[in-house]
Amino acid sequence: MATHFLGDTAALTGRTLRHVTRSIDTIITTAIMPIAMMLMFVYVFGGAIDTGPTKYIDYMLPGILLITIASGISYTAFRLFMDLKSGIFERFQSMPIARSGVLWAHVLTSLVANVISLVIVVGVAVLMGFRSGAAVPAWLGIVGILVLFTLALTWLAVIAGLSAASAEGAGVFSYPLIFLPFVSSAFVPTQTMPGPVRWFAENQPVTSIVNTLRNLFAEQAVGDDLWIALAWCVGILAVAYFFAMTAYRRKIA
Numbered sequence: 001m002a003t004h005f006l007g008d009t010a011a012l013t014g015r016t017l018r019h020v021t022r023s024i025d026t027i028i029t030t031a032i033m034p035i036a037m038m039l040m041f042v043y044v045f046g047g048a049i050d051t052g053p054t055k056y057i058d059y060m061l062p063g064i065l066l067i068t069i070a071s072g073i074s075y076t077a078f079r080l081f082m083d084l085k086s087g088i089f090e091r092f093q094s095m096p097i098a099r100s101g102v103l104w105a106h107v108l109t110s111l112v113a114n115v116i117s118l119v120i121v122v123g124v125a126v127l128m129g130f131r132s133g134a135a136v137p138a139w140l141g142i143v144g145i146l147v148l149f150t151l152a153l154t155w156l157a158v159i160a161g162l163s164a165a166s167a168e169g170a171g172v173f174s175y176p177l178i179f180l181p182f183v184s185s186a187f188v189p190t191q192t193m194p195g196p197v198r199w200f201a202e203n204q205p206v207t208s209i210v211n212t213l214r215n216l217f218a219e220q221a222v223g224d225d226l227w228i229a230l231a232w233c234v235g236i237l238a239v240a241y242f243f244a245m246t247a248y249r250r251k252i253a
Helices: 002-022 025-048 056-086 088-093 100-127 136-163 167-172 174-183 195-203 205-217 224-252
Strands: none
Touching: 025 056, 025 100, 056 100, 056 136, 056 167, 056 174, 056 205, 100 136, 100 224, 136 167, 136 174, 136 205, 136 224, 167 174, 174 195, 174 205, 195 205, 205 224
């Protein structure tokens, strides 16, 4: 059974990946917006923001990476919605394939596409002066957290793709996720925020994830932020996966 599922998922993932490679502009578009934000914040606003001895590009890159992921998953919701409306799901049901493999194919494709976008963004950040003292274990931690965050948000995108009434609606759900890093420690220290905003910023998922990534990049102690970040990512992933599979079963029933 496991071999059957893995084989079907691999074949379906190859199909969705081919769609992405034929429209590589989606990956480029995903990277362009975060890069534009990075350029604006570093060269326009960065001089007015006090981040102590840390260069502003080093300080804000973790938040830009999360925005890159939040931007990229909107295409996952869109591709899933288009597959659903094209009737391909009904054709797959008539074939002897693992039903959940269809969703996993979109999730794995999202992961690959987002990793490519993240590499592009980090490459531009390096050209802008970003430097990291992270050793191999820290880099593995960074990659692990980004992958986990991508999977969590992608399963949210699956819910949106299955539930949307229009192609526009499938993608627009990601806007609040793109905005969330702006009310966190991603771009300015939370200590500068007024009371209620500061409380929200310090207790929402993005801040702990950003702080963990920032400390890993700098090869500094991560403290409790690591466990809080992992708890948020795993919790969102588990809840999103449950509701995505529930929505999928209703759609194909």
